[in-house]
Amino acid sequence: AQKVTQAQTEISVVEKEDVTLDCVYETRDTTYYLFWYKQPPSGELVFLIRRNSFDEQNEISGRYSWNFQKSTSSFNFTITASQVVDSAVYFCALSEANRYKIIFGKGTRLHILP
Amino acid sequence: EAQVTQNPRYLITVTGKKLTVTCSQNMNHEYMSWYRQDPGLGLRQIYYSMNVEVTDKGDVPEGYKVSRKEKRNFPLILESPSPNQTSLYFCASSFSYGLNEQYFGPGTRLTVT
Numbered sequence: 001a002q003k004v005t006q007a008q009t010e011i012s013v014v015e016k017e018d019v020t021l022d023c024v025y026e027t028r029d030t031t032y033y034l035f036w037y038k039q040p041p042s043g044e045l046v047f048l049i050r051r052n053s054f055d056e057q058n059e060i061s062g063r064y065s066w067n068f069q070k071s072t073s074s075f076n077f078t079i080t081a082s083q084v085v086d087s088a089v090y091f092c093a094l095s096e097a098n099r100y101k102i103i104f105g106k107g108t109r110l111h112i113l114p
Numbered sequence: 115e116a117q118v119t120q121n122p123r124y125l126i127t128v129t130g131k132k133l134t135v136t137c138s139q140n141m142n143h144e145y146m147s148w149y150r151q152d153p154g155l156g157l158r159q160i161y162y163s164m165n166v167e168v169t170d171k172g173d174v175p176e177g178y179k180v181s182r183k184e185k186r187n188f189p190l191i192l193e194s195p196s197p198n199q200t201s202l203y204f205c206a207s208s209f210s211y212g213l214n215e216q217y218f219g220p221g222t223r224l225t226v227t
Contacts, residue, residue, distance in 0.1 A: 006156075009154075033212055033213050035215060035216075037218075043202075043220070043221055044218065044220060044221070045157075045204060045216075045218035047216065047217070050213065052213060091156060091157060095211065095212055097212055100145075100162055100164060100170060101159055101162065101172055102147065102159055102162070102172075102216070103159070103173075104156050105156055106154065106156035107157075
């Protein structure tokens with residue numbers, strides 16, 4: 001069955017610290033897609049990154065990086081040198097090629113303290 | 115500007131009074147979806163649509179209906195709202211299902227008393 005677990009409900013770090021948000025998924029499909037979305041305090045949902053199951057390359061975008069490991073069914077998100085503007089709820093999501101549902105994790109609320 | 119719009123943004127209603135939340139996208143996307151967001155539960159998919167006249171249940175469809183008569187519109191209908199449907203609702207669309215990221219509407223905060 002599809003499942004996405006974000007075990008960290010809430011994290012607080014001081015500005016400039018690095019922080020990693022964990023995402024563990026379950027799927028029986030060999031073809032699937034993983035996503036991260038950001039929900040800032042203003043409430044909108046913003047797409048950050050997607051990965052397909054055949055692409056295990058890690059990705060870096062500025063201060064953001066993502067580590068995809070099929071062996072541990074994880075797709076973790078790291079923010080380097082965090083800033084107050086990174087304060088948000090972050091969601092990990094999974095879609096499988098053979099099903100049309102999309103499953104989100106419960107989200108991790110990240111507080112960056114000045 | 116490419117966007118997903120939802121109306122109304124805020125709604126307070128009473129139990130049993132039918133309501134519709136509209137959703138429209140201008141990107142010619144095939145896949146559209148409705149989610150509800152509740153504290154501690156994250157985003158849960160209510161219904162989705164693969165294309166015109168093709169809809170199916172998500173994980174929490176009870177108490178909701180949808181229709182997809184045109185590609186751009188995907189209204190969410192609550193025939194007889196109840197207090198447990200008080201939530202923040204998001205409509206989303208994507209070019210197709212699977213690899214493509216979703217674009218989300220601004221959300222509709224619904225309170226049922």
